[in-house]
Amino acid sequence: MxxxxxxxxxxxxxxxxxxxxxxxxxxxxxxxxxxxxxxxIKRSGSVIGLERIAVMAALNLSHELLQAKRQPQQPSLDLDQNELQRLNDKIDRSLEQFEQH
Incomplete structure (x- = not known):
């Protein structure tokens, strides 16, 4: 790899x-x-500051991820546990990048 x-x-x-x-x-x-x-989030004007915007976006994406995990598997939903974990890991890596800058 x-x-x-x-x-x-x-x-x-x-x-x-x-x-x-x-x-x-x-x-x-x-x-x-x-x-x-x-x-x-930035356009909404309700959140100011890059870090706060990043956290709000991460929270929203994490919430959607958890909702997808909790919903019963549907035939059209191709996300398996590995895919969900991969998406969650990418969110974590993106947040780490924001924290470093």
Missing amino acids: STETVFVKILDKDYQVACPREERAALQESAELLDERMRA
Whole structure:
């Protein structure tokens, strides 16, 4: 498993994230989702400050993840426990990146 550095942009800030080569597309998709969520929170004007916006976005995404885990499996829902854990790990890595900057 080869690791590479991926550059993602979230709220107009560039971040370098190391990830396995085969996870690059998923990481970029995760960063885009996080960027969209953070922009929506920022536009609402109810939360000020990058760290607070990041925490609110992470809480919202974590809540959705937990809701998805609690709902009975539906045939059209392709997320398994490994996929949910992978998404949760990416959220954690994204938060770590915000804490470092």
